Amino acid sequence: MVKHTPRARAGHNGEPEFVETLRRRALVPRGSGIVLGIGDDCAIVRPRGAREDLLFTTDLLIEGTHFLRDTHRAGDAGWKALARGLSDIAAMGGEPRFCLVSLALAEWTGARWVERFYDGLLELAGIAGAPLIGGDVGGGDRMACDIVVGGAVPRGSALRRDGARAGDGIYVSGRLGVSALGLASRRGAAWRRHKRPEPRLALGRFLRRRLCATAAMDLSDGLSLDLYRLCAASGLRAEIDAPPVYPGATLEQALHGGEDYELLFTVREGIRVPERFQGIPLTRIGRMRRGEPGRVDLSGAPLHRGGWDHLRSAAGARRSQG
């Protein structure tokens, strides 16, 4: 998955080169059953003889970065840990199959907190059909969780970031900026959405099966950064208009706010995209074009990449590794 590591580190000097180096060094031998390694929401693995491809994603949830001890309940943290991983499975049109959870427990995480963390996690695991099948536990200074989600798609059918073609329409689900609004206001429906994001699993499968989407990814780090990544992966540029904004959020939050966990996808011209899927708006925001790979123009002017940077935004932000 590209998260290793541009998601966390885009904007840090030197880091993209490091990731590119790592990706080159991590070259996968032919015949190993690895369809896709570092570079997308999930890695894709083809087991011998299987009718399906398996998807794997890992996501860290770290105290101070992805949740705040003071404002997030344990159950919310557990829900969000899994939701982040499930959203990556949704982005590829996959069906979740299982999860594993590694926990580094801080001094303050008592038995009740841990139990409630699992309450939230297992609640979503039950809804999503991703039973917990393993993990590990250790001690740390901050509470940190690494979630692994395994999913599946029919062989060869995973939605990837690199499949968009010139002329394809660009769409987003939902109304953007809700998570940033929730984090800023700490109240109401937006705050609940921030704490308990709902991975778009059914929508992801709909995009794969019915709309034959050419590319898809989840909006975890903000539209401006994530659309750049989709364009760069597909070797194209994009022209967009303002995306749909969540009531009360600003355009800035909708463009650059992270953690909306909506889906960004491209569809060939001529395919009819419904206005809604299970109540979630699907909005055309622009079109893929030939040109400078990764460039995004909003209403005719270049859009800067101001997306969420987990490290830069972290309470305990680390200095650049570059």
Add this chain to the structure above:
Amino acid sequence: MVKHTPRARAGHNGEPEFVETLRRRALVPRGSGIVLGIGDDCAIVRPRGAREDLLFTTDLLIEGTHFLRDTHRAGDAGWKALARGLSDIAAMGGEPRFCLVSLALAEWTGARWVERFYDGLLELAGIAGAPLIGGDVGGGDRMACDIVVGGAVPRGSALRRDGARAGDGIYVSGRLGVSALGLASRRGAAWRRHKRPEPRLALGRFLRRRLCATAAMDLSDGLSLDLYRLCAASGLRAEIDAPPVYPGATLEQALHGGEDYELLFTVREGIRVPERFQGIPLTRIGRMRRGEPGRVDLSGAPLHRGGWDHLRSAAGARRSQG
């Protein structure tokens, strides 16, 4: 995998109950393709139509617990992170297929350290045939790494902890106590073995294919604790004599020292076990018996479970969660 969480937490009051509760709550629906969930070295997943079962394990490597910043080089930490996961694959007789790595980077982990961490990790990944296919990066107070290793065995053939039968011979590979000796002495071959353990992958496959081992697990937490787990999982007790001790190590280190990453296995009476496999001694230490599940007798007297407890042993040990 049982690591979730008895491996890390055995001996903490209340923790076994918590794990048992978690295991019950994490019940896996029928037809989901999950052959084995929480409770062994790896989880076992059967993809639809596949001729093979997939194995998954996650292992945390945390600064101050599993490696020390002052004494472990970055490359050694990267090697060890992956070796821990590969050892779980070896314990099930599996062939590694891929790995994913999530890194929580501490303030002190600069670009060079991270690069060298990957040097060590990718060196072992290349040797073991487990290409790096993804991961995540975030920031933390201590450096922590969660490694995921995926492996495979022919359908239905994974070696588990729960397959031992009364009358089976009990064996260990290698000479035990080397890692504890290395950690205590900080020099020589034992120290090198502590820093760069060699997962017994070829041996694991040999146990599965040639010896039809009835049960196996890796010695990550010490013979006394790990044999207890194998006995408890198989519903049997064990009678053993002193295991082979690494030259210079004490019997105490051999019985209770963790991180040897040798294999503990059981074989039916009548199957000839060679004295060595690829230069590694294979030593019969006792026999499985009917009786109180989990009980281990050494030379006729009950053996206390003094195995490695990562949390209790950690520099920054956390209080019990129980």
